[in-house]
Amino acid sequence: MSKALKDKILQLKKERQAIILAHYYQIPEIQEIADAVGDSYNLSKIAQGCSEQVVMFCGVRFMAESAKILSPEKTILLPAANAGCPMADMAAYEDLLELQKEHPNAATVSYINSSTEVKAISDVCVTSSSATKIIENLNVDEIIFLPDKNLGGYIAEQFPNKKFIFWNGYCVVHSRISPEDVLKMKDKIKDIVVLVHPECEAPVRKLADFIGSTGEIIKHATESSSNNFLIVTEEGVIHQLKKHNPDKNFYIPGEGMTCVNMKKTTLKNVYEGLLNMQHQIEIDEEIRIKAYNALNNMHKLSR
Structure with missing residues (x-):
């Protein structure tokens, strides 16, 4: 790690009164400068509860968007603007609307690894750790689960009496x-x-x-x-x-398990993001409120 660059980041963080959050999948150098390291939803909750008004979210876009959904008054920065999630991109808003028409009695359960637009037309979001508890508390017999068919299949194994409609999405890693x-x-x-x-x-x-x-x-x-x-x-x-x-x-099995998008964030990205306050996450307020309801239901149903 470049000590000079690290020192510059820490100084800028102090000047901006910012907090740096990093996902577990970020490179070690990023994890080492972070105030907190965790999974996407827990980091979003930290962003929501912290006193800092500027959040440098070192992850991929849907994670930074989740933080903005929960904390609209805060400035959420994504250091690598092109860090996306192929699995989240597999679920399209318009296609989900069509699927919902085909299954009018089904609840729509979206993995947190999804776009804000998809969250906005979902009944509840889940994480890999909370999904089982949420489905258990969801009083419906038919569930549209997206975008990850593998996580959906794992959950469905635990609820043989419920009907699951799976999206054909998956994590490439x-x-x-x-x-x-x-x-x-x-x-x-x-x-x-x-x-x-x-x-x-x-x-x-x-x-x-x-x-x-x-x-x-x-x-x-x-x-x-x-x-x-x-x-x-x-x-x-x-x-x-x-x-x-x-x-x-x-x-690690095979030839390795590396998410290219998670590895896009560099110390230089973080420094430039704080210096120029660039790559701020913006979400249409009407869509944000609808997406917030899905995330809020996740919190309520995971108890």
């Missing part, structure tokens, strides 16, 4: 891992514990010793008495795993 990638590591390291994100496909999930969100994977590995872990999610999480567990070993 998680879906590229095959069962063979996992089995190779299990053969190589006999006592390895397999920790899998539910965005992975069903054949990979079946090989898991534990399935959970990014935060849950970190918690499980930290509390486990085992020493060897196969981490089947975006490899940026390894930085936090090693910080919390310096004596444990962490491995």
Whole structure:
């Protein structure tokens, strides 16, 4: 890490009275300058509850938009303006409206990895960690779930009496891992514990010793008495795993699990963003209010 650049960022942060938030999948240099590191929704809640009025959100666009939905009065900056989410882009507003017409009795449940426009016509949002509890509390028998068919399939397995209509979306990082990638590591390291994100496909999930969100994977590995872990999610999480567990070993399957968009953010981006107050997130107020309702329902139904 460039110490001079880091010092400039910290000085600018103080001058702007800003907070820097970083997702677990960001590069280590970004995680190290952040005031908080976490998953997308928890970071949005931090943004909502903090006293700072300027939030530098080091993640991808839908995450910064979620923070703006919850905190419209604050200035939300996205350091890498072109950091998007291919899975979120797979769900189009107009196509969802058509699907809703075909299933008028279904509740629309959108993964937080979705656009503001999609959230605005959803009944509730979910995270990978809260989805099961929310579906349990949702008093409907038919559910449109989008955009991730893999997370949707994982949830549906737990509710055989509910009818799910899945969007044909997926995470390009998680879906590229095959069962063979996992089995190779299990053969190589006999006592390895397999920790899998539910965005992975069903054949990979079946090989898991534990399935959970990014935060849950970190918690499980930290509390486990085992020493060897196969981490089947975006490899940026390894930085936090090693910080919390310096004596444990962490491995990634296949050729690696890297989200190109999550790795677009650099220290230079953060510095220039704070210097010029650029790439501010703006959302139409009418759409924001509708999207807020879906996020607010997530909070209520996850209790």
